[in-house]
Amino acid sequence: MTTEPPTPTTAPSPEQIRALPKALLHDHLDGGLRPQTIIDLADEVGYDGLPATEESALADWFAESADSGSLERYLSTFDQVLAVMQTPEALTRVARECVLDLASDGVVYAELRYAPEQHLRGGLDLDEVVLAVHRGVQEGMEEVAGSGRRPIVARTLLTAMRHAARSREIAELTVRHLGDGVAGFDIAGAEAGFPPSRHLDAFEFLRRENAHFTIHAGEAFGLPSIWEAIQWCGAERLGHGVRLVDDLTLDGVPVTEVETPYAEWTDDMLAAVRLGALAAYVRDRRIPLEMCPSSNLQTGAAPTIAAHPITLLDRLRFRVTLNTDNRLMSRTSMSGEMGLLVDRAGWELAHLRRVTVNALKSAFLPFDERLAIIEDVVKPAYDG
Numbered sequence: 001m002t003t004e005p006p007t008p009t010t011a012p013s014p015e016q017i018r019a020l021p022k023a024l025l026h027d028h029l030d031g032g033l034r035p036q037t038i039i040d041l042a043d044e045v046g047y048d049g050l051p052a053t054e055e056s057a058l059a060d061w062f063a064e065s066a067d068s069g070s071l072e073r074y075l076s077t078f079d080q081v082l083a084v085m086q087t088p089e090a091l092t093r094v095a096r097e098c099v100l101d102l103a104s105d106g107v108v109y110a111e112l113r114y115a116p117e118q119h120l121r122g123g124l125d126l127d128e129v130v131l132a133v134h135r136g137v138q139e140g141m142e143e144v145a146g147s148g149r150r151p152i153v154a155r156t157l158l159t160a161m162r163h164a165a166r167s168r169e170i171a172e173l174t175v176r177h178l179g180d181g182v183a184g185f186d187i188a189g190a191e192a193g194f195p196p197s198r199h200l201d202a203f204e205f206l207r208r209e210n211a212h213f214t215i216h217a218g219e220a221f222g223l224p225s226i227w228e229a230i231q232w233c234g235a236e237r238l239g240h241g242v243r244l245v246d247d248l249t250l251d252g253v254p255v256t257e258v259e260t261p262y263a264e265w266t267d268d269m270l271a272a273v274r275l276g277a278l279a280a281y282v283r284d285r286r287i288p289l290e291m292c293p294s295s296n297l298q299t300g301a302a303p304t305i306a307a308h309p310i311t312l313l314d315r316l317r318f319r320v321t322l323n324t325d326n327r328l329m330s331r332t333s334m335s336g337e338m339g340l341l342v343d344r345a346g347w348e349l350a351h352l353r354r355v356t357v358n359a360l361k362s363a364f365l366p367f368d369e370r371l372a373i374i375e376d377v378v379k380p381a382y383d384g
């Protein structure tokens, strides 16, 4: 067996990583609030159920509670955030701050997702929720552009909760607001027991309307969920998709059972990997995987950063993208996720460039706008 030549040491420093332009396709608006904002909003609306009222204690609570090994327990932490996101002012503030925080981290393109149906408790209707978020996103983008910093383009995805029964309604809401910064649709929530095919009606409607959608699949549940999302529902991208590795073997052994860290696999090992029919389809069709390493560690979908399938799938040239999922619960950022892969999984600048270009290629943004960001912003920064 031949081994790969030693890789040149081009690991970027944390400062370099921070300065790189980044593209983010999978970030939950309600999973990225500033802890102090949660405290302020709780004060304003008279919510007294927060587990802590001091900023760093609250930040610790979210990160520790989400670090549970189960998607269901991870998701239960959202109750605390949703309690304070029920007014137009709160939604606008959270959306504006989200855009500002991402821009400060070097993000130049972001798709922010949230479930409008979870923000109706204060008497708003679905359209009012979308408009309040849109206002905040616009304010954030204008503030960044006005400050002379590198601009950020931000869009939203409207999520339907997979355990609920409002997906058709949210799909219609998506289509109604395509001109208001909404770029597409998603389903999220607990995966086991709630297959995406329950929402077929919504997906068929979206396809008839030429609307984009992604589906959370292959996170807490395996290949059947991914297969349904793609082959029944027609998902353009997969939220997570990390369990796709269950369809990969090396010399008849599941790749997850091979002890060599993915970063150290030789070219011969990579060439010997056998793809099952579903994994082959995903790679052949260039279906983007919205991968979120830190989140997966917390929910138990992956064991460690070094053993996270993102490195193997990237090396096998699946269309991998790198994402934050929930910055508050995972105490992370795009720079944080990039830094982890550089420190623990052997990633270099070329890998970071590839996931950034992949994300832009896969964005729910018109083709010419995607191309402009790749050519004018990403390539000069990574190749300069």
Ligand SMILES: O=c1[nH]cnc2c1ncn2[C@H]1C[C@H](O)[C@@H](CO)O1
Residues within 6 Å of the ligand: 028, 029, 030, 031, 071, 075, 078, 113, 114, 115, 118, 159, 188, 189, 190, 216, 219, 295, 325, 326
């Ligand atoms: O990683 C996730 N998997 C499934 N559902 C998720 C994940 N992260 C957040 N959510 C849920 C909780 C939020 O309230 C909802 C909308 O953003 O989406």
Ligand SMILES: [Zn+2]
Residues within 6 Å of the ligand: 026, 028, 188, 216, 239, 325
């Ligand atoms: Zn998610």
